[in-house]
Amino acid sequence: MVKIAMTIAGSDSGGGAGIQADLKTFQELGTFGTSAITAITAQNTLGVHGVQPIDLDMIESQIDAVMTDLRPDAVKTGMLFSAEIIRIVAEKFQQYNIQNIVIDPVMIAKGGASLLQQEAVDALKNELVPLATIITPNIPEAEVLADMEIVTEDHIAEAAKRILALGAKGVWMKGGHSKDPEFAKDFVFLQDGTSFSMTSKRIDTDNTHGTGCTSSAAVTASLAKGMSLKDALIVGKSFIQAAIEEDLQLGSGHGPTNHSAYRYVQDRMEKEIHVE
Numbered sequence: 001m002v003k004i005a006m007t008i009a010g011s012d013s014g015g016g017a018g019i020q021a022d023l024k025t026f027q028e029l030g031t032f033g034t035s036a037i038t039a040i041t042a043q044n045t046l047g048v049h050g051v052q053p054i055d056l057d058m059i060e061s062q063i064d065a066v067m068t069d070l071r072p073d074a075v076k077t078g079m080l081f082s083a084e085i086i087r088i089v090a091e092k093f094q095q096y097n098i099q100n101i102v103i104d105p106v107m108i109a110k111g112g113a114s115l116l117q118q119e120a121v122d123a124l125k126n127e128l129v130p131l132a133t134i135i136t137p138n139i140p141e142a143e144v145l146a147d148m149e150i151v152t153e154d155h156i157a158e159a160a161k162r163i164l165a166l167g168a169k170g171v172w173m174k175g176g177h178s179k180d181p182e183f184a185k186d187f188v189f190l191q192d193g194t195s196f197s198m199t200s201k202r203i204d205t206d207n208t209h210g211t212g213c214t215s216s217a218a219v220t221a222s223l224a225k226g227m228s229l230k231d232a233l234i235v236g237k238s239f240i241q242a243a244i245e246e247d248l249q250l251g252s253g254h255g256p257t258n259h260s261a262y263r264y265v266q267d268r269m270e271k272e273i274h275v276e
């Protein structure tokens with residue numbers, strides 16, 4: 001029977017990030033996608049033009065509706081916007097005993113708009129991160145979660161240690177924001193003390209809108225299908241490398257990635273991602 005993946009996130013009218021990116025990615029990887037929408041954004045490749053959070057009761061009802069009937073095999077979170085929304089999501093994860101939880105700690109859109117209120121960071125750290133199978137911060141998000149500046153690889157390891165100390169089972173420290181002109185190098189640290197890196201060549205492009213949403217959705221779909229965490233993360237990295245490489249040149253700002261590229265270039269990606 002088809003496996004079910006769920007996303008709890010914001011809507012991106014531009015289709016490159018948020019719920020839209022997640023559902024496309026779930027579908028591409030052969031899972032059945034379900035969702036609970038936390039906020040609506042009026043957004044395109046040029047930026048975020050408006051944000052309207054959904055009523056808390058309605059967020060709760062959406063989660064209950066999916067959890068009680070469809071029972072997702074893995075769930076991811078994206079834009080959660082407020083401490084109140086984070087609390088509801090954390091409560092629901094516990095109520096329904098969800099095991100495969102991917103937390104993309106979305107804070108700021110590529111154009112600079114805030115997608116998480118400042119006072120929600122504590123709720124994220126104390127209530128949601130402890131439930132994560134894997135949390136997927138980019139460098140600025142890891143700096144906030146670990147409360148330190150990240151410049152060197154030693155800083156990455158120290159920040160990961162601090163994030164694991166919050167209770168997450170694993171952390172995928174994404175390197176898209178690093179200054180390395182040649183490589184996009186990510187590091188994974190797990191609660192059992194193991195770690196590995198996933199490196200690809202850096203693509204010179206502005207079309208990276210939604211890379212965090214898309215890569216974490218690929219991990220979620222892979223966990224839903226029963227893959228090991230390590231294999232699921234390698235699919236996440238390969239899926240996003242394909243989606244960035246085969247970009248679509250849409251819009252006149254930070255364009256979306258190509259969510260359907262992976263299915264055509266999967267074999268090539270296996271050789272392009274270096275795991276060490």
Ligand SMILES: Nc1ncnc2c1ncn2[C@@H]1O[C@H](COP(=O)(O)OP(=O)(O)O)[C@@H](O)[C@H]1O
Pocket residue numbers: 137138139174175176177184185186200201202203204205208210211212213215237240241244
């Ligand atoms: N220009 C790029 N070329 C190749 N991979 C990239 C590029 N930018 C980001 N990535 C990869 O995309 C994923 C998401 O990266 P990152 O930009 O760090 O997160 P976010 O999208 O959350 O800001 C990571 O696996 C990262 O290595």
Ligand SMILES: Cc1ncc(COP(=O)(O)O)c(N)n1
Pocket residue numbers: 009010011012017018019041043078079106108109110115208209210211212213
């Ligand atoms: C609704 C929504 N959720 C998440 C992001 C972050 O996307 P990214 O940082 O990858 O551009 C976004 N721009 N919009």
